């Protein structure tokens with residue numbers, strides 16, 4: 259019987275030919291991840307384990323990104339705890355503020371994520387790495403503590419749902435529009451506990467950056483993981499990032515899917531998710547009049563090079579509406595530097611945007627652009643739950659970078675074609 | 679492991695805020711959390727529970743936040759296990775990780791009345807409603823999950839694993 263790529267990766271990690279959905283497995287993850295919010299809890303629990311040592315210094319990675327550069331005393335203490343643990347246990351990989359960025363942006367860019375790996379992280383958007391053909395999923399702090407000490411994680415094999423993108427992409431439509439569209443169709447629990455496998459001709463035409471956006475938001479459909487079979491685009495990205503060896507796994511033609519959904523992308527225009535659910539999605543043309551106070555372009559969803567290039571294309575020679583605060587956050591120091599070299603930062607600043615250092619920042623209402631009651635924000639992030647970016651009385655809309663940049667210029671939510 | 683106790687029955691979509699309200703989360707002590715377990719549905723719940731009693735609920739038990747305090751509170755109240763029609767995914771994970779045995783078994787829930795005596799064999803997945811004299815079967819857990827539950831959760835299980843290696 260055929261297997262999906264997700265099933266194959268899990269089977270390979272337990273040394274078996276076959277696994278079936280629903281089965282419990284205990285297996286060894288290739289990377290274990292936590293951030294400045296979740297690592298302190300995991301460290302506490304790890305310290306409760308009598309005589310615990312980190313099982314492999316190369317495989318445990320802590321990234322300070324949520325409230326860094328430290329937003330207050332408590333955040334400073336959390337980061338310090340994380341930093342001291344990294345030093346004490348001599349963990350191999352660590353990127354200090356000024357060298358790193360958002361976890362899900364830097365891990366692939368540093369060449370640490372490979373196809374066929376199993377990656378767990380105490381962060382729900384760990385599912386991002388599926389864009390490179392890895393199985394990656396968010397778990398709890400206790401799971402991370404256990405995995406750090408023992409080198410194992412228990413998982414249940416998810417059934418797979420397949421999403422096939424066919425047809426030709428419309429102008430200004432990117433990965434964010436595709437995943438928002440899917441979420442609008444299936445709802446926030448449409449893929450509960452499942453693997454979301456994305457494929458199809460239209461997906462093959464997307465850049466690697468756009469693919470990270472797609473898998474990043476699998477969790478917004480309730481999924482355990484999102485995954486894309488590696489192709490030439492992925493292999494080229496990997497070759498530029500690492501010379502480590504890996505095996506590329508693909509789904510069998512006769513693999514069993516719980517559900518297959520084919521989506522003709524030629525009918526998809528730029529999409530926006532309205533408050534307060536990522537599945538509350540409409541095409542931008544049907545949004546009506548939404549005046550904005552703030553626009554945020556960044557995050558582990560859309561803070562990559564392609565996103566900033568798209569943003570610059572729209573902002574070049576224009577200015578942000580005087581009533582709007584536009585905050586642009588490169589996802590990592592490397593992306594910041596490249597944006598500087600390509601002249602993007604200059605375009606942003608001349609357009610009267612503020613450019614923040616790499617951080618999660620306002621995405622979870624931490625700092626660098628928290629909202630007041632009654633304020634409306636359009637963000638390229640992944641969650642628009644009530645109060646996500648500040649006061650519970652504020653409203654967050656979600657879109658890709660093209661709609662976000664154009665809307666910052668106009669002052670209300672619009673599609674980019676309005677400017678051209 | 680055999681669990682046996684009186685049934686406490688609840689409806690569907692019992693969320694983590696109902697299981698343990700957020701205002702008590704500053705504690706991580708199961709006994710302390712247990713005192714407030716399900717208090718918004720039954721203010722005297724924790725004082726009425728006898729150690730070993732079994733909680734029975736409809737669909738989607740434990741939905742809401744990812745807090746591990748929820749299964750801890752149930753355990754701390756003296757409940758030995760939960761049988762429900764279905765569980766929210768994160769609650770499921772958290773319950774096993776803190777060593778609270780939980781079982782999905784819709785027919786056993788259907789027939790259960792508050793106050794009935796229920797017996798659960800955690801190894802075989804056999805669930806008996808002693809009062810009614812009826813037997814049901816839940817999917818048994820693999821050996822390692824049973825062990826995690828038996829030793830009292832993932833942290834204890836880690837210690838056991840580490841000691842074995844030494």
Ligand code: SF4
Pocket residue numbers: 324360361362381383557558559617618621622639640
């Ligand atoms: S950018 Fe936002 S969604 Fe991504 S890891 Fe940071 S807080 Fe989470």
